[in-house]
Amino acid sequence: MDLLGFIIILVKVLVVFAATMITVMGMIYAERRVSAFMQGRLGPNRVGPKGLLQPIADGIKFFMKEDLIPSGADKPIFILAPAILLIPALMTFAVIPFGSSITIFGREIALQVADVNVGILYILALTSIGVYGIVLAGWSSNSKYSLLGGLRSSAQLISYELAMGLAVVSIILLAGSLRLNDIIADQQGYFLSWNVFKQPLAFIIFLVAVYAETNRLPFDLTEAEQELVGGYHTEYSSLKFAMFFLAEYANMITAAALTVTLFFGGWDVPLLDESSLGLLGAILSVLSFILKMAFFLFLFIWVRWTFPRFRYDQLMRLGWKVLLPLALVNIFLTGGYLTLTAMK
Amino acid sequence: MVDIVFWIIVGITIGSAFMVVQSKSLLYSAYALLFTFVGVTGLYVFLWADFLAVVQIVVYVGGILVLIIFGIMLTNKITSVNISHASVQKGIGGVVVLGIIGVLGYMVFITPWNQLAATEPEQTSATIGRLLMMDYLLPFEVASLLLLGALIAATTLSRKEN
Amino acid sequence: MAENYLPILVIFVLAAGFAFVSLIITHLVGPRVTNAVKMMPYESGVDQVGKTRIRFSIRFFLIALLFIIFDIEIVFLYPWAVVFKDFLSAGSFIFFEMVVFLAILAFGFIYVWRNGALEWE
Numbered sequence: 001m002d003l004l005g006f007i008i009i010l011v012k013v014l015v016v017f018a019a020t021m022i023t024v025m026g027m028i029y030a031e032r033r034v035s036a037f038m039q040g041r042l043g044p045n046r047v048g049p050k051g052l053l054q055p056i057a058d059g060i061k062f063f064m065k066e067d068l069i070p071s072g073a074d075k076p077i078f079i080l081a082p083a084i085l086l087i088p089a090l091m092t093f094a095v096i097p098f099g100s101s102i103t104i105f106g107r108e109i110a111l112q113v114a115d116v117n118v119g120i121l122y123i124l125a126l127t128s129i130g131v132y133g134i135v136l137a138g139w140s141s142n143s144k145y146s147l148l149g150g151l152r153s154s155a156q157l158i159s160y161e162l163a164m165g166l167a168v169v170s171i172i173l174l175a176g177s178l179r180l181n182d183i184i185a186d187q188q189g190y191f192l193s194w195n196v197f198k199q200p201l202a203f204i205i206f207l208v209a210v211y212a213e214t215n216r217l218p219f220d221l222t223e224a225e226q227e228l229v230g231g232y233h234t235e236y237s238s239l240k241f242a243m244f245f246l247a248e249y250a251n252m253i254t255a256a257a258l259t260v261t262l263f264f265g266g267w268d269v270p271l272l273d274e275s276s277l278g279l280l281g282a283i284l285s286v287l288s289f290i291l292k293m294a295f296f297l298f299l300f301i302w303v304r305w306t307f308p309r310f311r312y313d314q315l316m317r318l319g320w321k322v323l324l325p326l327a328l329v330n331i332f333l334t335g336g337y338l339t340l341t342a343m344k
Numbered sequence: 345m346v347d348i349v350f351w352i353i354v355g356i357t358i359g360s361a362f363m364v365v366q367s368k369s370l371l372y373s374a375y376a377l378l379f380t381f382v383g384v385t386g387l388y389v390f391l392w393a394d395f396l397a398v399v400q401i402v403v404y405v406g407g408i409l410v411l412i413i414f415g416i417m418l419t420n421k422i423t424s425v426n427i428s429h430a431s432v433q434k435g436i437g438g439v440v441v442l443g444i445i446g447v448l449g450y451m452v453f454i455t456p457w458n459q460l461a462a463t464e465p466e467q468t469s470a471t472i473g474r475l476l477m478m479d480y481l482l483p484f485e486v487a488s489l490l491l492l493g494a495l496i497a498a499t500t501l502s503r504k505e506n
Numbered sequence: 507m508a509e510n511y512l513p514i515l516v517i518f519v520l521a522a523g524f525a526f527v528s529l530i531i532t533h534l535v536g537p538r539v540t541n542a543v544k545m546m547p548y549e550s551g552v553d554q555v556g557k558t559r560i561r562f563s564i565r566f567f568l569i570a571l572l573f574i575i576f577d578i579e580i581v582f583l584y585p586w587a588v589v590f591k592d593f594l595s596a597g598s599f600i601f602f603e604m605v606v607f608l609a610i611l612a613f614g615f616i617y618v619w620r621n622g623a624l625e626w627e
Contacts, residue, residue: 009513017520067532071545077375083525084378090521094514114513118469121398121584128406132378135413139371143547147562151417155566158410158573165580172587178395178469234548239532243525313626316569320624324576325615328608331583335590339601342594349515389511399581407574414570418562470592473585477593477600485603487582488610491575495614498571499623501564 004107012113016093023297024249025055031301038305059242067238070142077140082236082243085133088126089247092254095119097181099267099286102279111267111286112181119180120172123258124165127213130247131157137244138232149231152221152312159319160212160219166327167205170334171195171262184266191270196263201330203263205323210255212319215248216300218307221315256296257289264292350390357383370416374409381405395468568623579611 029044029052036043045051069078096119099111116122131154138150172178174195175186187194196203212219228234233244260266267285277284310318356379363376381404388397465471476484547554586604593600618624 009516013513013516013520063535066537070547079529083529086525087521091517094517115510118394118398125398125401128402131410151562151566155569159569162576169583169587173590176588176591178588238536239528243528316626335601339598343598403577403581407577411570411574414567418567469585469588473589476585477603485606488607492610492614494575495618498568499618499621
């Protein structure tokens with residue numbers, strides 16, 4: 001590892017980190033504006049042109065707020081819980097390829113922070129660490145609402161992690177690798193080679209699981225306002241509260257990016273060979289990735305104002321009695337189909 | 345550089361493992377165990393075992409530790425209970441520990457270790473898959489029986505409530 | 507391979523640094539006016555009723571138990587899925603190996619289901 005290589009890594013990490021932060025701000029703005037439009041309101045439109053500076057104003061406000069620690073709270077755990085949730089959330093994007101590759105200084109630079117052989121498992125593993133942030137935040141707050149929110153949330157997260165993990169197995173069957181680059185390469189070519197067309201059932205299971213994993217409506221049982229006030233972060237304020245929010249949005253971004261990577265060819269532009277076009281191809285691939293991701297981020301907001309919230313028993317029934325068996329059947333069908341075609 | 349990172353990870357692993365046994369609160373022990381598991385993951389990465397590293401997190405951090413924490417929280421008044429692992433008979437215990445360390449250390453030094461030149465595996469997950477499907481097929485299928493037993497046991501546990 | 511993990515170490519340091527700087531800043535900045543009533547855990551504006559750390563249903567524990575079992579199953583499925591296509595050239599043996607594995611677990615799953623361990627009242 002030479003110095004230039006290390007600098008490239010550093011630049012890539014910083015770019016992805018900054019892009020995540022900017023996207024989070026954009027999402028916070030979009031969430032409020034789009035929600036408003038869907039309800040026939042205007043939404044925040046005073047700070048800056050069209051209210052674009054609203055997220056920054058929100059951020060500054062978080063700084064100025066008092067940092068409360070409720071009496072009877074378990075201090076060390078209470079303080080560390082947001083960090084345990086936030087750190088993995090910021091790390092997951094690292095393995096997702098967001099473009100083909102560019103050549104600078106005679107070096108080919110892949111547009112991806114870390115090309116890990118076990119890419120997809122890396123994301124699943126980091127997601128499972130986030131559960132601790134939630135359950136410990138709920139427990140340490142010394143509040144009933146927090147405890148119930150934390151418990152519900154952690155049980156929900158682990159239940160849907162199964163459906164998600166099993167849905168991914170059929171994608172791996174097709175690609176024959178856990179590396180996200182191989183999974184994208186497997187979908188290269190024309191439109192219909194995307195996994196969403198080859199694995200529609202896996203896609204539906206995965207998408208539903210994503211909404212449960214990111215605690216979004218219709219599965220936001222964690223912070224069902226009418227019954228749990230704010231869920232596991234009821235007692236948090238100031239920047240600690242902001243960290244929970246940041247983690248939630250960072251998770252949404254990774255989830256959208258992962259959906260694109262697994263089912264929509266990642267950065268693949270249909271009917272185009274990106275590598276033959278040089279720099280232009282690389283730019284096109286990044287644009288295609290951003291466009292697809294933006295759609296799934298928009299879908300999060302769209303779904304939020306379209307579906308009502310599930311009840312907890314319905315949520316558990318959907319996860320364990322519908323998605324889990326369906327995912328198993330899907331693996332069986334995919335394996336069977338591949339075996340039959342190979343036998344001919 | 346690599347050595348520094350390695351020793352930091354070793355430090356985190358051993359330090360948090362010490363916290364696990366030393367902490368008076370069960371929940372703190374479980375909390376420290378999280379860092380131990382993450383540290384072990386780091387060690388796996390240094391051994392080029394990337395598949396094992398992520399599986400370590402998925403299974404131990406994502407599953408078993410959640411179970412432990414749920415178990416602690418399920419137990420009534422656990423926060424006020426004084427955990428009964430206060431150290432007793434420190435003197436004799438210390439002698440025994442030193443003895444074991446001596447024997448083990450002696451064995452480590454007198455064993456002629458076969459050293460191979462370390463070569464980085466290309467694809468760990470594919471190699472593991474190949475081994476599971478060929479050499480270790482029987483243990484692999486027996487593992488499913490073990491899991492079946494665990495499933496039935498779990499069901500029995502829930503029945504008691506009714 | 508170690509080189510592939512260097513970026514992850516870098517991003518971990520960055521993320522952890524960001525998180526801890528935030529935690530320190532929030533401790534330093536912002537007003538701090540405390541009194542006993544304000545620091546009470548939120549309970550819709552009334553005094554706390556009973557204890558906070560209530561015991562919860564064993565269902566949650568059971569969900570965690572079932573999760574581990576299926577989680578381990580998934581961990582076994584991943585290496586199998588990776589080598590699946592390579593093995594197909596040598597016959598359909600690989601498919602049936604997994605069918606046996608999954609059938610045993612599917613039996614367990616049905617058992618769990620029939621015994622009502624997946625019910626939430």
